[in-house]
Amino acid sequence: MGYTLNFAVVWRNFDRLLEGLALSLGLAVVSILIGAAVGLAVAFALISKYRAASWPATAYVTLIRNLPILVLVLFAYFALPQMGVRLDKIESFVAVLAIYSGAYLAEVFRAGLLSIPKGLTEAGLAIGLTPMQIRTTIIAPLMLRNVLPSMSSTIISLFKDTSLAAAIAVPELTFQARKINVESFRVIETWIVASALYVATCALIAALMRRIERRLALPR
Amino acid sequence: MNTTIRTGGMLAASVFLLLSTSAYSEASKLDDVLARGHLVLGTGSTNAPWHFKSADDKLQGFDVDMGRIVAKALFGDPDKIEYVIQSSDARIPNITTDKVDMTCQFMTVTGERAQQVAFTVPYYREGVGLMMKGDSPYADYAALKAAGSSVTVSVLQNVYAEDMVHAALPEAAVDQYDSVDLIYQALESGRSDAVATDQSSLAWYMAQNPNRYKDAGYGWNPQTYACAVKRGDQDWLNFVNTALHEAMTGVEFDFYSKSFKTWFGKDLLPPEIGFPVEFK
Amino acid sequence: MNPSFLDQLWLARNVILSGLGLTVSISLLAILAGSVLGVVVGLSLTYGARPVRLVFRVYTDIIRGTPVLVLVLASYYVSSAVGVNLDPFSAGVLALAIFCSSHVGEIVRGGLQAIPKGQTEAAKAIGLTFGQTFAYVLWPQALRQFLPAWVNTAAEMVKASTLLSVIGVAELLLRTQEIISRNFMSLQFYFFAGALYFVVNYGIERFGKYVERKTAVPS
Incomplete structure (x- = not known):
């Protein structure tokens, strides 16, 4: 008697997996949007000539990128309340993923900013724009277009990081899959289906990003 | 053991087809284990008092002792065990793919699980508390x-x-x-x-x-907590059952009750002499 | 931190060190094997014939989209299904190496494709064969370009090695969990482990920066 695949349990609970996926996506979208705003600000700080701005930004990016995200998730949920900051499960996870995305996207944006010729800033100054106006209206849009390809893989891995929310009982996709595993022990079947959902979602994200890339591409 | 794979074709389907020895043609796992000279026991390492590591990095706990009882019945030596550390998720797959001879890892007996592995006699009755x-x-x-x-x-x-x-x-x-x-x-x-x-x-x-x-x-x-072995090998299941049963009611009662005292802090009354308790 | 944490830490020092050692060796092996394999994937993606490109495109897209945990479980159980009984350590390293190769493959492809076509044409014009063009013109430039991304991937591998705990590889995370299950000091020991991961990854990052400086085009 060999091991035969039996997906019945998984299909019976398929709606739970879909609910989990929806929550995963929601967590990712909110966190990445906040993270993108943070990342943009940090990226400008990273390339700033003022040490007071570049140093803390570098410290933030280095620290966050080298820590396992699980440690941050546990810290925000279990240790912060003991210091008087009390966020609920979802808030604390979104905060962590936003901070995490911020650090990764800051690096992506920094590389994009460096590739923008200095002449543009000078041209902007020449026509009387303030440095802030130059950043928001000229540099940031151009940079965003340039970094779209590398942003897409960052976004995909951030989406997959939502699986860590399972550790603090947020009922996203991984949590639901584990829940099904625990009772049915159809571990292999459940993970096949769950990862197919992850792969499909990642493929959709990648396709969406490519589409945006094409839309925004400069006519050649 | 590879016939299923060959006849079934090694294409996409083989990716997750986990094969096992057929019960008909081959000798029992009991003979394999005896010939090998040690028991391969699947258990965890992160749940006290069931299966966890001591400060000097030795695996210990009530589940571990159940495995030691079986090893003692096999070889007269409870230490002849090779441990395979596994997460709870891996308990059943490790049995069905022959990574372990048996698993003792606070496994709750349920009907759905019993369709995938063969449970031994129970060795503990658990309840939930607050x-x-x-x-x-x-x-x-x-x-x-x-x-x-x-x-x-x-x-x-x-x-x-x-x-x-x-x-x-x-x-x-x-x-x-x-x-x-x-x-x-x-x-x-x-x-x-x-x-x-x-x-x-x-x-x-x-x-x-x-x-x-x-x-x-x-x-x-x-x-109910029980150990589990692969389905389809009655001889091996029978042996493990006998070993556990005699630890709870027969010659190895001291081993079991000492372990019970260590991990649950309670003394057990020895089984009544005379008519076997299990038929009362 | 209270003194009893330090006591517990001292008591567990050898266990933690052995976990750290295993984490480092798993990561190193996976990064090495994954990079070699990844270069092959990247070259096939860039220069392969159409069907070859298609096969490798499907490979990288599926592997990159799959959670590493699933790859780890699959490699452990599939290996036994096809009759190769890999121990948890080898199965885990294999899964990580495959994951690493898909990322390195993408990075190599990106690096090679970013080089303006004009260079290949120029090389052809001065009579270099494709092999020579690749070795002397394209590869050195691509290498410089993908170093930062490669360092990122290496750091990811270290973090992903924690998932091997699921199949019972006694790496740093499983070792930490074993200690926690004995003394229940979850936060303290998780943070200590976090700090160790930070040190390893920071080391990789510094090494990457060092290589970047060494290979930089003098300007």
Whole structure:
């Protein structure tokens, strides 16, 4: 008697997996949007000539990128309340993923900013724009277009990081899959289906990003 | 053993087809284990008092002792064991793919699981209890129940976890975690008001942290723990059953009761002499 | 930190060190094997014939979209299904190496494709064969370009090695969990482990920066 695949349990609970996926996506979208705003600000700080701005930004990016995200998730949920900051499960996870995305996207944006010729800033100054106006209206849009390809893989891995929310009982996709595993022990079947959902979602994200890339591409 | 794969074709389907020895043509695992000279036991390493590491990095606990009983029955030496450390998720796949001879890892017997592996005779009957912080505003189970939906209970993840808690506290909010230390952490950091988990684990935890926690004084949800082996090898299952059975009622009772005392802190009465207890 | 944490830490020092050692060796092996394999994947993606490109495109897209945990479980159980009984350590390293190769493959492809076509044409014009063009013109430039991304991937591998705990490889995370299950000091030991991971990854990052400086085009 060999091991035969039996997906019945998984299909019976398929709606739970879909609910989990929806929550995963929601967590990712909110966190990445906040993270993108943070990342943009940090990226400008990273390339700033003022040490007071570049140093803390570098410290933030280095620290966050080298820590396992699980440690941050546990810290925000279990240790912060003991210091008087009390966020609920979802808030604390979104905060962590936003901070995490911020650090990764800051690096992506920094590389994009460096590739923008200095002449543009000078041209902007020449026509009387303030440095802030130059950043928001000229540099940031151009940079965003340039970094779209590398942003897409960052976004995909951030989406997959939502699986860590399972550790603090947020009922996203991984949590639901584990829940099904625990009772049915159809571990292999459940993970096949769950990862197919992850792969499909990642493929959709990648396709969406490519589409945006094409839309925004400069006519050649 | 590879016939299924060859005839079935090695294409896409083979990716997750996990094969096993056929029960008809080959000798029992009992003979394999005896010839090998040691038992391969699957268990975990992160749940006291069932299976965990001592300060000097030795695997110990009640589950581990059950394996040692079987090794002693096989070789006259309880130490002839090779441990395969596995997470709870890996318990059944490791049996069906022959990574282990048997698994003893606080496995609750259920009908669905019994379709995939063969369970041995039970070696423990577990129940769920509630634990609160010593300074909890709730005095006992009745107070928790009266507080209704303002109470949050942290539990180990399980499909039935929510129903299990609601059977005792119908309105409580339920937070599920995937490791035991996190459900305690939730209680400790005020994320939950009570922990609902195995009474044996609670007793162990309270003994390790005297005066910091209290038992709510309510138990429910009986479940049976048994070891598991691969289906289709009656000879091997029979041997393991015999070894465990004699540890609970026969010549190895001292081994079992000493282990019981170590991990659960309770003395067992020796089995009554005369008519066998199991037929009463 | 209270003194009893330090006591517990001292008591567990050998266990933690052995976990750290295993984490480092798993990561190193996976990064090495994954990079070699990844270069092959990247070259096939860039220069392969159409069907070859298609096969490798499907490979990288599926592997990159799959959670590493699933790859780890699959490699452990599939290996035994096809009759190769890999121990947990080898199965885990294999899964990580495959994951690493898909990322390195993408990075190599990106690096090679970013080089303006004009260079290949120029090389052809001065009579270099494709092999020579690749070795002397394209590869050195691509190498410089993908170093930062490669360092990122290496750091990811270290973090992903924690998932081997699921199949019972006694790496740093499983070792930490074993200690926690004995003394229940979850936060303290998780943070300590976090700090160790930080040190390893920071070391990789510094090493990457060092290589970047060494290979930089003098300007």
